[in-house]
Amino acid sequence: MLKNRQEGILNLHGLWQTACLLFLFLFTRHLFEYFGYRLRLDHFNLYMAGIVIGSFVNMRLLKSYAEDFVSLGWYKTFRLTFQQLIRIMLLQLAVVFALKDTEVSRLFLSSYFAGSFILLFAMNKILPKHLCRLSFKTQVIPTIIVGSTESLASLDNWITNKANYGIELVGYVGENPCPPESEQPIPCLGTIDQLADTLEEKQISQVVVVDRALSAQSAQRAMAISQKAGCRVRIYNNWQADFQQRIIVEHEGDYTFLTYEDEPLENPINRVLKRCFDIAISLPIVAFVLPPLTLIVWALQRKQSPGPIFYAQPRTGMTKRTFHIIKYRTMHVSDANAKNVAKQATRGDSRIYAFGALLRKTSLDELPQFINVLLGEMSVSGPRPHLIDHDREFSEKLQVYYTRHFVKPGITGLAQSLGLRGEINEPEHLKQRIAHDIKYINTWSFMLDLKIVIRTAKAVIFPPKSAY
Numbered sequence: 505m506l507k508n509r510q511e512g513i514l515n516l517h518g519l520w521q522t523a524c525l526l527f528l529f530l531f532t533r534h535l536f537e538y539f540g541y542r543l544r545l546d547h548f549n550l551y552m553a554g555i556v557i558g559s560f561v562n563m564r565l566l567k568s569y570a571e572d573f574v575s576l577g578w579y580k581t582f583r584l585t586f587q588q589l590i591r592i593m594l595l596q597l598a599v600v601f602a603l604k605d606t607e608v609s610r611l612f613l614s615s616y617f618a619g620s621f622i623l624l625f626a627m628n629k630i631l632p633k634h635l636c637r638l639s640f641k642t643q644v645i646p647t648i649i650v651g652s653t654e655s656l657a658s659l660d661n662w663i664t665n666k667a668n669y670g671i672e673l674v675g676y677v678g679e680n681p682c683p684p685e686s687e688q689p690i691p692c693l694g695t696i697d698q699l700a701d702t703l704e705e706k707q708i709s710q711v712v713v714v715d716r717a718l719s720a721q722s723a724q725r726a727m728a729i730s731q732k733a734g735c736r737v738r739i740y741n742n743w744q745a746d747f748q749q750r751i752i753v754e755h756e757g758d759y760t761f762l763t764y765e766d767e768p769l770e771n772p773i774n775r776v777l778k779r780c781f782d783i784a785i786s787l788p789i790v791a792f793v794l795p796p797l798t799l800i801v802w803a804l805q806r807k808q809s810p811g812p813i814f815y816a817q818p819r820t821g822m823t824k825r826t827f828h829i830i831k832y833r834t835m836h837v838s839d840a841n842a843k844n845v846a847k848q849a850t851r852g853d854s855r856i857y858a859f860g861a862l863l864r865k866t867s868l869d870e871l872p873q874f875i876n877v878l879l880g881e882m883s884v885s886g887p888r889p890h891l892i893d894h895d896r897e898f899s900e901k902l903q904v905y906y907t908r909h910f911v912k913p914g915i916t917g918l919a920q921s922l923g924l925r926g927e928i929n930e931p932e933h934l935k936q937r938i939a940h941d942i943k944y945i946n947t948w949s950f951m952l953d954l955k956i957v958i959r960t961a962k963a964v965i966f967p968p969k970s971a972y
Contacts, residue, residue: 886914
């Protein structure tokens with residue numbers, strides 16, 4: 505029910521935007537002609553068709569913002585509007601290219617695109633709440649939650665976001681008697697024993713049963729009473745409370761599975777796209793940047809710390825396969841250093857020679873890893889590979905640690921691009937990095953890889969304090 509309401513608002517919003525963009529196109533044309541500007545639009549209908557197609561493509565884009573669509577912040581509104589405008593522009597320019605229309609006015613198109621951005625931004629910011637108010641003003645659904653006071657905290661954001669869709673939260677009932685009023689986040693309406701009377705008295709239309717907060721017997725009883733009273737029943741299964749990780753529901757025909765990961769990179773098309781991106785970046789670097797840089801590193805190494813230029817070390821890659829990561833050597837060659845191979849580098853580490861410290865600070869010591877990327881052992885972006893000994897150590901501290909091996913390790917990663925790099929000396933540091941690695945696995949997109957690369961390039965020029 506709620507999903508259909510949400511989908512309906514998204515579609516209504518998209519249709520209104522389509523109509524307004526068409527009106528703006530007509531208005532801009534008449535405005536130019538009114539001021540005496542002679543326009544040549546021999547294929548006017550095709551340009552209008554381009555707007556319609558672009559708008560329908562944008563309707564699919566709206567679904568990715570469905571979670572908080574009615575209350576988008578300024579940044580998300582700007583990002584959504586920019587993405588919508590790009591699609592409209594590409595469709596219009598595709599019409600120009602296909603028709604080889606050299607007579608179309610650039611000033612006219614530029615004015616229309618500028619006006620479209622302002623119009624789309626205003627509509628994205630203002631229209632959703634008004635559409636919800638008009639659509640659900642007389643279709644409010646009084647709702648109660650069957651659970652506990654502890655379970656209400658996990659539903660707080662859901663309650664806030666869905667109020668715009670006509671969901672009116674009346675209160676909750678639980679297995680135990682109501683606590684003192686000062687401790688109640690929302691009104692307590694009694695216990696499950698009183699549920700039937702409460703549903704009738706408050707004219708409740710929907711019941712949300714928090715399954716994990718109740719015994720199996722109480723949950724079944726609450727659902728039976730609610731169905732008998734003619735209420736919509738929704739079951740909220742809060743597995744996150746037990747496993748501290750997001751749970752995803754997968755439907756495969758008649759079968760329903762709960763899983764931790766979404767994994768967009770299991771799609772072969774996404775894998776090909778990512779591989780092409782890896783080759784497009786790594787091939788020029790290996791061909792044109794590494795040769796002269798290697799000569800410079802060799803010359804300075806020879807003076808400050810004689811020994812091999814490169815340093816190869818076993819790391820764990822995708823599906824726990826072992827490979828040898830390639831770096832410029834940044835530490836002195838000695839038996840003591842060889843024994844301390846699993847020791848993390850620290851600030852002011854005596855094992856690091858002077859130029860090696862600069863290589864590490866600017867991340868230039870990582871550039872030979874683009875050879876690993878060309879060999880298919882690594883990717884440009886992904887979870888950073890740790891020492892094998894550290895893999896074992898970290899997996900003991902965090903049960904979700906090995907999830908990061910579902911994708912290829914990266915030269916840089918989401919955590920590193922956000923400044924989370926350097927020594928891991930506190931459990932919270934490890935937890936933050938792994939959380940970002942898992943987020944990357946579950947939300948991968950080409951644009952995310954692009955953002956990571958741009959942020960990393962910035963960090964090379966302006967190294968964070970954690971770089972050493």
